[in-house]
Amino acid sequence: MIIVGVFTLFLLLGFPFAFVVLxxxxxxxxxxxGTSIQIVIQQLYSGLNNYILLAIPFFIMSGSIAARGDxxxxxxxxxxxxxxxxxxxxxxxxxxxxxxxxxxxxSSIATIIAIGTIMIPKLIEEHYPERMAIGTVTACxxxxxLIPPSAPMVALCVTLGTSVSAQFLSxxxxxxxxxxxxxxxxxIASKRLKLEKPAKVPFREMVSIIYKAIPALLFPLVILGxxxxxxxxxxxxxxxxxxxxxxxxxFVYKTATLSKIYESLSKGLVxxxxxxxxxxxxxxxxxxxxxxxxxxxLNAFITSNVASKExxxxxxxxIFIALGFFMDVFSLIIIMSPxxxxxxLAYDIDLIHYGLLCVLLSEIDMTTPxxxxxxxxxxxxxKKGLWEIAWGTVPYTLILIVITLLIAFVPQIALWLPxxxx
Amino acid sequence: MIGLTIRILNKTxxxxxxxxxxxxxxxxxxxxxxxxxxxTGLPWLEEFGRYVLVLSTFLGASIAIKRDDHPRMxxxxxxLPAKPRRVAMVVAEFVLxxxxxxxxxxAGIQVxxxxxxxxxxxxxxxxxxxxxxxxxxxIFVMGIRCFISVRNNVRALRGNSPGKKENDS
Numbered sequence: 001m002i003i004v005g006v007f008t009l010f011l012l013l014g015f016p017f018a019f020v021v022l023x024x025x026x027x028x029x030x031x032x033x034g035t036s037i038q039i040v041i042q043q044l045y046s047g048l049n050n051y052i053l054l055a056i057p058f059f060i061m062s063g064s065i066a067a068r069g070d071x072x073x074x075x076x077x078x079x080x081x082x083x084x085x086x087x088x089x090x091x092x093x094x095x096x097x098x099x100x101x102x103x104x105x106x107s108s109i110a111t112i113i114a115i116g117t118i119m120i121p122k123l124i125e126e127h128y129p130e131r132m133a134i135g136t137v138t139a140c141x142x143x144x145x146l147i148p149p150s151a152p153m154v155a156l157c158v159t160l161g162t163s164v165s166a167q168f169l170s171x172x173x174x175x176x177x178x179x180x181x182x183x184x185x186x187x188i189a190s191k192r193l194k195l196e197k198p199a200k201v202p203f204r205e206m207v208s209i210i211y212k213a214i215p216a217l218l219f220p221l222v223i224l225g226x227x228x229x230x231x232x233x234x235x236x237x238x239x240x241x242x243x244x245x246x247x248x249x250x251f252v253y254k255t256a257t258l259s260k261i262y263e264s265l266s267k268g269l270v271x272x273x274x275x276x277x278x279x280x281x282x283x284x285x286x287x288x289x290x291x292x293x294x295x296x297x298l299n300a301f302i303t304s305n306v307a308s309k310e311x312x313x314x315x316x317x318x319i320f321i322a323l324g325f326f327m328d329v330f331s332l333i334i335i336m337s338p339x340x341x342x343x344x345l346a347y348d349i350d351l352i353h354y355g356l357l358c359v360l361l362s363e364i365d366m367t368t369p370x371x372x373x374x375x376x377x378x379x380x381x382x383k384k385g386l387w388e389i390a391w392g393t394v395p396y397t398l399i400l401i402v403i404t405l406l407i408a409f410v411p412q413i414a415l416w417l418p419x420x421x422x
Numbered sequence: 423m424i425g426l427t428i429r430i431l432n433k434t435x436x437x438x439x440x441x442x443x444x445x446x447x448x449x450x451x452x453x454x455x456x457x458x459x460x461x462t463g464l465p466w467l468e469e470f471g472r473y474v475l476v477l478s479t480f481l482g483a484s485i486a487i488k489r490d491d492h493p494r495m496x497x498x499x500x501x502l503p504a505k506p507r508r509v510a511m512v513v514a515e516f517v518l519x520x521x522x523x524x525x526x527x528x529a530g531i532q533v534x535x536x537x538x539x540x541x542x543x544x545x546x547x548x549x550x551x552x553x554x555x556x557x558x559x560x561i562f563v564m565g566i567r568c569f570i571s572v573r574n575n576v577r578a579l580r581g582n583s584p585g586k587k588e589n590d591s
Contacts, residue, residue: 013514014499016492018483023521040525041532041557048476051468057443057478232454235471239450266436269443273482274492280479328493370497 003028017331018274018281025285033291040284047283048276051235053158056151057272058238059106062245063144064268065261066104067114070253071245074213075100076118081206084198088190090126091136092183094119098140099179102147103220104245106154106238108366109271112141112377120382127195130384135392138378139400140182142363147175149223149238151272152330152362155279156355159286159337163352164234165227169418170356174407181399189395215248228421278331286338299342309347313408316340317361321401324365328373333358352418353411360404367393431563432488439481442474466545473543473553480560487567505579512575519568522561529558 003024010020026040033039066072079093079100086092098115105111116137123133145152148168157164201209210217223241226232232240249256289295306312320329337358344354366374369390378389407413450471453464486492499507536551543550 011495012498013510014494014496015514015518016487016494018492019518019521022525023518026521026525037525037528038532041529041554045476045554045557048479049472050475051471054446054471054475057475058447061443061447231458236450236454239447240454242444242447243451262440265440265444269439269478270436270482270485270489270491273439273479274486276475276479277483277486278493326497327495331493370500371495373493 011327016274017328017335018278021278021285021335022281025281025288028288028292029284033288039287043284043287044280047280050158052154052164052233053276053279055149055154055164055235055238056106056276057269058235058242059149059151059154060110060268060272061265062238062241063105063107063110063114064264065242065245065249065256066101067110067117068256068260068264069245069249070255071104071216071219071248072097072101072114073118074209074216074253076115077209078213078217080198081201081209085200086187088186088188088193089197090119090123091128091132091186091190094123094137095140095179095182095186098137098143099147099175100217100220102144102175103149103224104216104241105144106149106151107268107272108142108144108363108374109377110268111144112138112374113381115141116378116381120378126198128190128193131388131392132189133392134378134382134384134389135394136182136186136396138374138389139367139393139396140179141377142366142374142400143175143178145359146171146178146363148172149234149241150359151275152359153355154234155275155330155334156337156358159279159282159334160341160351160355162355163422166352166418166422167355168224168227168234169421170352170414171359172417173413174356174360174403177413178400178403181403182396185395185399215252219244275331278334282335282338285335289339295339295342298339299346302343303346309349310409312343312347313349313357317357317404317408320358320361321364321368324361324371325368326371328362328371329365330358330362333362350411350415353407353414356414357404357408360400360407364397364400364404367397432485435481435485439478439485443478446471446474469543469545473546476553477556480556484560484564484567487564508575508579512572512579515568515572515575519565519572522565522568526558526562526565529554529561533558 006027007020007024010023015023022040026037029035029039030037076093076097079097080090083089083092083096094115097119098111101111101114105114119137120133123136124130148171150168150171153167153171154164156162157167222244223237226237226240227234246256246261249261302312306315320333323329323332341351344351366372367390369375369386372390375386375389375393378384379386382389449464449467453467457463483492499510502510533551533554536554537549541550542548543553
């Protein structure tokens, strides 16, 4: 109880999450466990001493290089060939470009930057309402973490001890489902706008656009083919992704220079380090709660008070969505997941299913104001206000919430592919 | 002079982080090629990779304090008027700074213990304490950065907004 009180106090005072966890855990260890604070240092270190975790910085590296290079531009041009001429075609092309870029990048931030930088001005130029243009790319860019590879998925797998390959596979079907639902909405919403369609692309030009985009289109094959072809582990695939994207950007598209790459890396890696650092701090916390038997106590408390698996899931989703308005919910998920693990197993909830729900939740969290990482990224890109952008994302976020609920009750949507292939 | 030293330190942190991760990327790529085509590998690579992660995460977390990049819940603070908010920030950062300095002391002790015991890395030719050494250093730097931010906030409270130099650190 005291631990929870201290935790909340630190949180409200505006301490960064990582340090809230670290300080609470240290105080807990000092007062309850009777061991030296030395254990904090050892657990911080051992939380990071993990080869699988390396995939997180690497997938973020590949994403941030590709976001500022020419890869995203080529993807968008291909998508526009196929969807440009239907109602809301440019919106749909943006959504699908986000979806495809998600299979290059492990982060939503990189996806929003990659597609948003190019598409938001273009959509506004084509007379789409500003709010709709920005909202679409902001909301749909969040798909970056749902479609594998995904940095948050790796983080969750490490904290829960599940298989990264299986977790990656679980994102495919829901990701495609979400992209289709969003595209349908974009189609219906823009039918009323009666916008002029872009000019038809001649066949010759079409072939040349697709030809130029081949290195970008091959990306998923390089990453996912390596993992599921049994050639590489996810960590190695992430390293290959970085080498491949640097090669393509420097030697094929010839847009990147080493200094440009260094700049995007130093930005992306700091953000990434904050995520990995939370994992390290959560490791200290989970050492404390495990030695104090807290997960078992929590399990007994929840199972005696919550009647069914469905009620538990609804409660969990509700709490996380509500908290998502005020904080970065994924950090909280990383901290809470080891604590919840016995309860999840007691309710017979597949950890991969839970992991996917968590990823969907943190996607929703990115567009819920006043604290939404995706909104902040778009604010930086467009110099528009937070609430204006947030309004534009509402329809897409609602669709995402409906799909999350659907997947919560029909786990097969997420689990079918990993169960069939693994 | 101090400003220059701080700037060099900042640049070195970022450089080390990017350099080691990029180097590791290349090594992993080379290892896959060696494994696939020449049936040989780099047995020390996995251990090296883990140490690089420890190093780069602590460097990155320390830079993130300077850039205020660590995710936090600011909703409650933002609801406060400007002055109490700044006071709360000063208190929070001061507490955090003290905590980090104490923690860096314990991290230092951990390194000294490892030097005393003389444990060596299992596949790499150096002592294990070297991989722990980044902890006391970067936790200490994080603490100092908190105090610098406290100083800036206190100055702002007194009425004169912080100059450009302070923002550098």
